[in-house]
Amino acid sequence: DQQVKQNSPSLSVQEGRISILNCDYTNSMFDYFLWYKKYPAEGPTFLISISSIKDKNEDGRFTVFLNKSAKHLSLHIVPSQPGDSAVYFCAASDQGAQKLVFGQGTRLTINP
Amino acid sequence: GAVVSQHPSWVICKSGTSVKIECRSLDFQATTMFWYRQFPKQSLMLMATSNEGSKATYEQGVEKDKFLINHASLTLSTLTVTSAHPEDSSFYICSALSFYSGNTIYFGEGSWLTVV
Numbered sequence: 001d002q003q004v005k006q007n008s009p010s011l012s013v014q015e016g017r018i019s020i021l022n023c024d025y026t027n028s029m030f031d032y033f034l035w036y037k038k039y040p041a042e043g044p045t046f047l048i049s050i051s052s053i054k055d056k057n058e059d060g061r062f063t064v065f066l067n068k069s070a071k072h073l074s075l076h077i078v079p080s081q082p083g084d085s086a087v088y089f090c091a092a093s094d095q096g097a098q099k100l101v102f103g104q105g106t107r108l109t110i111n112p
Numbered sequence: 113g114a115v116v117s118q119h120p121s122w123v124i125c126k127s128g129t130s131v132k133i134e135c136r137s138l139d140f141q142a143t144t145m146f147w148y149r150q151f152p153k154q155s156l157m158l159m160a161t162s163n164e165g166s167k168a169t170y171e172q173g174v175e176k177d178k179f180l181i182n183h184a185s186l187t188l189s190t191l192t193v194t195s196a197h198p199e200d201s202s203f204y205i206c207s208a209l210s211f212y213s214g215n216t217i218y219f220g221e222g223s224w225l226t227v228v
Contacts, residue, residue, distance in 0.1 A: 043219040102156040
């Protein structure tokens with residue numbers, strides 16, 4: 001039972017354009033959502049998060065949008081840079097539990 | 113710099129032997145640590161939640177007698193893979209919860225285990 005789903009295993013975007021990574025969840029108890037970036041053979045690094053009381057959170061080039069009715073969130077990266085090439089995981093938690101449930105990841109490749 | 117450190121980064125062991133992976137929070141006390149496993153091209157799967165001074169809580173399907181977790185201090189948790197087999201080869205990642213940083217979760221760098 002995959003509670004957090006990233007249906008696109010890979011995404012290729014031209015440098016300077018917008019990258020949009022999508023994530024869907026099924027558990028209505030989730031109230032906190034995070035995006036992580038991961039390079040091969042390294043641990044995930046935190047990018048940005050959003051609480052369920054918000055529908056948008058922005059940090060520099062990164063913006064996360066949350067649509068609670070659709071149980072959908074997305075990460076926008078603009079402008080995309082070659083260093084953004086990595087695997088991106090979305091994660092969700094019921095803050096009371098503090099455990100993170102991860103999606104399968106999307107490999108983002110930024111082409112020069 | 114890293115605030116959660118894992119050691120070793122890479123380990124190769126023979127089938128049937130045990131291997132220990134350490135997870136240290138470097139500049140904060142972590143009452144709760146989490147252990148994840150990631151198989152190639154798959155998601156990070158939570159194995160267990162470790163609380164300092166008490167027994168770990170294992171996720172369904174994770175053998176507690178095979179994956180021994182010890183959280184003896186507020187800065188160290190260890191995962192021991194006992195009687196390792198090739199199917200245990202995976203990327204193991206720990207994370208630590210910093211209560212004093214607003215319950216921020218910091219991840220370690222991960223440990224590659226290859227069982228031959």
